[in-house]
Amino acid sequence: MNASAQESTMFQKPRPRASTVVGALILMGGLLLTADYANAQAVYPTPAAAADALQQALATYDKDALRKVLGADYKQFIPIGTIDMDDVYAFLAAYAKHHEIVDDGKGTAHLQAGDEGWTLPVPIEQGAAGWHFNIRQAHDEVALRRIGRNELAAIQTVLAIGDAQRDFAKAKGETVYARRFISHPGKQDGLYWPAADGAPESPLGELASTMDPNAPPDEAYHGYRYRILTAQGSDAPGGARNYLEDDAMRGGYAVIAWPAKYGQTGVMTFIGGSDGKVYQRNFGPQTASEAARVRRYDPDPGWQRVPDSQIANE
Incomplete structure (x- = not known):
């Protein structure tokens, strides 16, 4: 996928099927799922696991999963609404063909996809709880690529x-x-x-x-x-x-x-x-x-x- 795909907009997720209401069950169990927890960004045991989660979120059109993977600010990077589907397909094809994690050994890693070594501008960083995408650090790189x-x-x-x-x-x-x-x-x-x-x-x-x-x-x-x-x-x-x-x-x-x-x-x-x-x-x-x-x-x-x-x- 070329650099422009990073600023492309994400496609709308298909309307989900009706599911059972879990709110009552949560309350009955005495649990309160706070908004902060619900929107918390996921952490992963390895950079590769984080990369796989991003690939799955894109492949399933899942904006909730994208929020989990990239964090609450993900729309600044992949705003939902008018994605060029060719960019998504190109990335998924490149990822399937070849991908690797380049780790700098200092707590930061980058995802490369495809034979030409295209690099995702969002770094994967290591924190106390595990690895996560740092989308805020991507802004400067995205601007430079633009x-x-x-x-x-x-x-x-x-x-x-x-x-x-x-x-x-x-x-x-x-x-x-x-x-x-x-x-x-x-x-x-x-x-x-x-x-x-x-x-x-x-x-x-x-x-x-x-x-x-x-x-x-x-x-x-x-x-x-x-x-x-x-x-x-x-x-x-x-x-x-x-x-x-x-x-x-x-x-x-x-x-x-x-x-x-x-x-x-x-x-x-x-x-x-x-x-x-x-x-x-x-x-x-x-x-x-x-x-x-x-x-x-x-x-x-x-x-x-x-x-x-x-x-x-x-």
Whole structure:
């Protein structure tokens, strides 16, 4: 299962069959099952037993079991409601194929599943009573994985925009590129226009509708915002020049992608141009204002090139 499965939502448990009422029996026995006890997180004799309990809870769609296994805060990690079932099946298949416990010898262990060593971001920790999942310790790791996934998606999107620009020029039959993501109404002057009978399909498709540079962070495509650049600087191949000629973008194309919320949806800012390369830079907490000042594709020494090997592996 890939890292994104950790933040997927959990599917609804099927409605249970009617069962006998045990409350009266408990009271008759003079026992009071408190809410704290009922919701207490389970501990296990070994990390492997904890891992097996998690696998069983997922395999049986049992949210009560998940609460027992992961603790009362489990919904922050696996919120019930809209899980992608493929993620669950992928994890269960990987677990069945191969799984192992990696113990650091200091009271913390991690579950690895599948042949590629995918690691569950929730550590299994040893306490006085036994081993348990520490979901609070998973928050930082989940956030880091989310950022990494968003950044990889941003790199691929920058490249996809380049492909779309070349398709746009090919469709026009001349060297001219789109200055905007969304076409003006009734026109085909952007990378996206509504589908219509007899009309060519737009190069970027509906993906372009998610690239509003002013979109709220929770609506930004994989946590990133995008803007088309209409010029390049002296550090770009061929030197400084304006791409615009007679109000048409003929001299090249470029794009910038920056995190909608620095440190939460992403860290690195990316630029890519008609040379097919992608560069990255960490502008820090001032990313939004710094990205707004980038008006040209100019990969000066402050930018680091994203290795081709990293791009090819995605």
